Amino acid sequence: MKRILVTGGCGFIGSNYVRMKLETDPNVAITNLDALTYAGNPDNLADLANHPRYKFVKGDVADGPFVRDLAGEGFFDAIVHFAAESHVDRSIGDALPFLRTNVIGTQCLLDAARAAKVPRFVQVSTDEVYGTLSPTDPPFTETTPLAPNSPYAASKASADLLVRAAHHTHGMETIITRCSNNYGAYQFPEKLIPLFVTNAFADIPLPVYGDGKQVRDWIHVLDHCRGVDLALQKGKPGAIYNFGGRSERFNIDVTHLVLKLTGKPESLIRHVTDRPGHDRRYAVECEFAEKELGWRPTVTFEEGLAETVAWYRDNASWIDRVRTGAYRLS
Helix, strand or coil, X not given: CEEEEEECCCCHHHHHHHHHHHHHCCCEEEXXXXXXXXXXXXXXXXXXXXXXXXXEEECCCCCHHHHHHHHHHHCCCEEEECCCCCCHHHHHHCCHHHHHHHHHHHHHHHHHHHHHCCCEEEEEEEHHHHCCCCCCCCCECXXXXXXXXXXXXXXXXXXXXXXXXXXXXXXXXEEEEEXXXXXXXXXXXXXXXXXXXXXXXXXXXXXXXCCCCCEEEEEEHHHHHHHHHHHHHHCCCCCEEEECCCCEXXXXXXXXXXXXXXXXXXXXXXXXXXXXXXXXXXXXXXXXXXXHHCCCCCCCHHHHHHHXXXXXXXXXXXXXXXXXXXXXXX
């Protein structure tokens, strides 16, 4: 039985990974370390509370002594590090929580993993560390220089560099994954797709930044989770793997599609003042992951978005508990 410590497992991507891993690998046991900040929703994994191969531990990745004790007692075969503050708008308003969780937290985990001799460490990062692209630029590759443009992206780039340093200085088997924009079930409704879907169902205006011509490459969360897991199993120590959906879309086009799928009128669109320093385009080349890991995106954007809209439609109680804050009282 392999034992994996997953951080941030009550968040959007982390919870999807935990669920996928337990369903597909009967020889793994998962300990989920999550501080249950506003985006850590215990409802996301409530049905696994009594699962024999799942354990939840509440704790802060930036609490060095706590993390060292947990890693030292757990006999873990790997750490998969999802835990992060990840909302760009929040980082613009206050960057300090991003530095604490994303930078200090990552170093605390690396220190704990090294002390406990955990064999593998996977850092789950973002394509935002590469900066922005013009309409004619080729997609980001794993060798694209880091050029983060928001406090959030800067904190993730800093964390990635610490992970790289742990490999080169201490010989740790670290792997970094970087993904494009995720979407799917259980995503906290502050990001574009879940915000727009839940707003549309409630007949609340959809706030589109600027002209809506920002371009994002969308990847279904389960395609991303499969990539992370393949990197954990087959990735080369010290390597970086990009995961994208090969699905570049203008934000305004995504907005129109959300309205079509929810059956709501275009009159709900509201153009608002653009975000400061808003990156214009993200896109990643994932050929390296395809070649080295045998990974491919399998969910088309149109299929995945339709499934996502249907999930939010069928899980109104989940949305209500998030909107009212009741999920934090569980």
